[in-house]
Amino acid sequence: MIRKLLTAHNRSALVGSGLSIVMIVVLSALLIPLRSHIPAASIALILVVPLVVSIAIGGILAGVVATIAGFGTYDLFFIPPYGTLAVGTASNWIPLGVYVLVGIVAVIINRRFQLQRERTAYQARILERLASLPATLISEHSVEQVWRTATERTVNLLDLRGAMALRPDGNVLQPANIAGDHELADKIAETFIGSNGMARIGAITIETLKVRSFALSTLSDNFGFLVIWNEELPDALVQALNVVASQISAALERTQLHDTRLKLDTLQEIDSWRASLLRTVSHDLLTPLAGIKTAITTLNEFGASLEPYEYTQLLDTALGQADRSIQLVSDLLNVTRIEAGAFHLQYQDTNLVELIQQVAVAIDFLSVNSKLDLTAPEDLPLAHVDVGLLREVVWNLLDNAVRHSPVGEVVHVTVDLDSDFFIVHIYDAGRLVEGVDQVRLFDWFHAAGTSGRSGLGLAIARSFVEAHHGRLSVHATKSGTTFTFTLPRIP
Template sequence: MEMEKSIGIRVPILRNFGKIAIIWGLSTMLAIVLNHTGVRIENLLLIYVVGVILCSVETRSMLWSISSSIVFVFTFNYLLTSPRFTFQVDDPNYVISLLIFIIVAFIAASLTVKLQKQMDLDRERAEIMLKLNTIGSGFLNLSGRQAIISYSKKSLHNLTGKETEILIRSRDERFSDSSAEWCFRNSMACGYGEAQFGDSTRLYVPVCSLSKTYGVIIFSCSNGGLAREERMYVEMVISQITLVLEREQLNEEKEESRLQIERERLKSTLLRSISHDLRTPLTGIAGNSNFLYENYTLVDEESAKSLLLDISTEAEWLNSMVENLLNMTRIQEGKLEIHKKKEVVDDLISGAVTLVSKRLGNHTLKTVTPPEIELISVDARLFTQVLVNLIDNGIRHSGENTVITVSAGAKRNRMVFTVSDNGTGIPGDKMEHIFDSFFTAAYREGDRQRGAGLGLAICKAIIEAHGGRILIDQNVEKGAAFRIEMPMEETDDQ
């Protein structure tokens, strides 16, 4: 390791020595030739001045420039002044000329080296500014905190050449690194080279604006800290990071406001739907029950049975609607529990048919079951609710005197249920919204038909929670058909 370091030091020295030797040789040869042609001795000094400047340009070092100027002076004195080939000077004018030469050489070398260093510095700054502009442009299209962190980490590593870690505070969590926590809470840099935790090999810099601290940037300083200009550039990048984080926070707040407005809108829609849909059956139940109570001895048996059947039908419809509302609440809160057991397909269909039989009115309900006993793993209560919702949807929206068919059959490794009707069908512009909450085709008819628009949305959520899918079958010639595809293999309870 020491040998490699020694070689690394010797190579630049030998290279600079070689450059000076070449310039010295060419300058001396040119001076000797011009001296033989009768050029004045004072003009020959200018050749060596140019040589010193060239040495300054090539070596970029004041030490080498001063050394070359001394060598050139002694060479000029030895070869070109009387007495020649000695270091003596007989003419006092030569002494003055040589002193002026040394002074001019020093000044020229100094100015040349400073100018080169300034040019190198300006070039480095231009490169840094280009990197900063590129970094700033990259921040424009970023969204999401993870993307911001990843891009910032990569940009700071490219800018400083140091391993970088970025911690952004989320809510009230604490950083496991105590130094990072101190930096965040005090909005001050700490760690390597700082007053606080100065013996650390890591530098902690806060990501903060005037009003808020968002996180901490950690630089690995095992190979040295950040220079003053690097710290300035890092601060510029941090200001861009804070702007992007503030923009992200504003977007999150905007989205939260939008969701809050949407929740309020849905709540208003739900209250409007419930008040509208509950009023009619409750009015019928109250009216029929009061009529029976007040005219109990006057109503014949057939009329009484008819009124009681209406009360029972309305009560069952209310029960179904309340069940849908409860399921929707559980779905929105993420509390819908699926308890699967193996169920017979025929029993699931017959259970749903039994629940809706009193609400059929002038509709006809047909069932087509598999020829053999088939089992699927489902939550029987929830899956029956799905079939009931689909049948109710056909009863309400298919028109008068339609035939509603519930069928099931195995296809490969899936059990396919279909609930179809031969009614008016679903309008084309309603297809993509048919499974949205609070959407119902009844709105096109002035809300004359009951329904809060929750049934199909609940069906979709329940089926997907089982690992299946529900979709509209586009292959029917007339009416509407909903197809449910359920996996026949048993899956883990969700």
């Protein structure tokens, strides 16, 4: 690449030098017949034209060649005595000096212009490389990711030896997110971080590397410093890195604001969840507590006049409702343990039909006018499940079906299986309110309008089914509602 650039540069210098000589020859041929009629100073100005053209095309080298050629031609053919390099009178030195001075000024101006053009082109190439950096930084979702991306991408895009972040840790700065060459990272960090834990601002040289820090801050916060090191750090690169520092600062501020918003949203969600918890648990616990209170109150006021079977039934009702309250609290604790990964299922081979029948008997004892139609294959194999959790799944679904079926209607339970799963369908003639989100029906504390299918039962059932690697779903039609859950045949 460098060889190509040198070849192109030499070609331009050669073209500029040759063109200046040709122009000087042509202009001299035209001006020699008129030299006695044109002042020497005017001729000098005319010969400046090839000089300017050569510098514009070929740069300094072509300008030097044009200056020498123009000076010699001007002295030989337009300064008396003609045909010699003798200047003659002292006054003739003035146009010659002006010609040389103009040449020198033109060369200096051209050189400065070339340097500025090269610097601008170099900076444009750097900014072109960095064009994708802002979008990359904005796409990150944590401060740690922004820092890591900033250091790694800066090193890769700009071909630097290395970069690292000096991030505030309390009242001191700590090096982090080192990218590129790690060899001198510790020494650079020690050099830039003073004994008071604060950063030294500016540029230094460590061994053969130039090192520079860039402050990362906004009006509202200070995020630390980006430190980069390389063999050379030209001004154009430093200016581009100042732009990079501003982009990193903006990305860090945006990420912090995003994190703050997420925390606020989380706190609001927790508050809403807590309020729903209080409402729902209060509802689900008050129902059995009300039954317990009613039974005990009846026994207390009319116990002496009750028939023995009535007395026993009231006691059983109170005990059953107390057991349900205890079981509800136990289910909530189990859900919490499952979601935390701290609950281990106690698998054992279980007859699904017998388990469903046992739950149905218990529900029939607490319900009025409940009827059950259970269908299952005669050769249904045993299911390998946690009996305690599965009993709660069946209880919650059957209880839900019985409570929402019209009086006297039958709840249909079908147990089936395919090559991978046991499939249990529980159908009741109750209907969901039109427009109810059937997916959210299993969310914690989601209330399905006036259908009454709300509370903790369905959410607990879903959690316990998913703990078995199964799935719980609902399908509602105009004629009724079907809850279906699956259990793997081999968990």
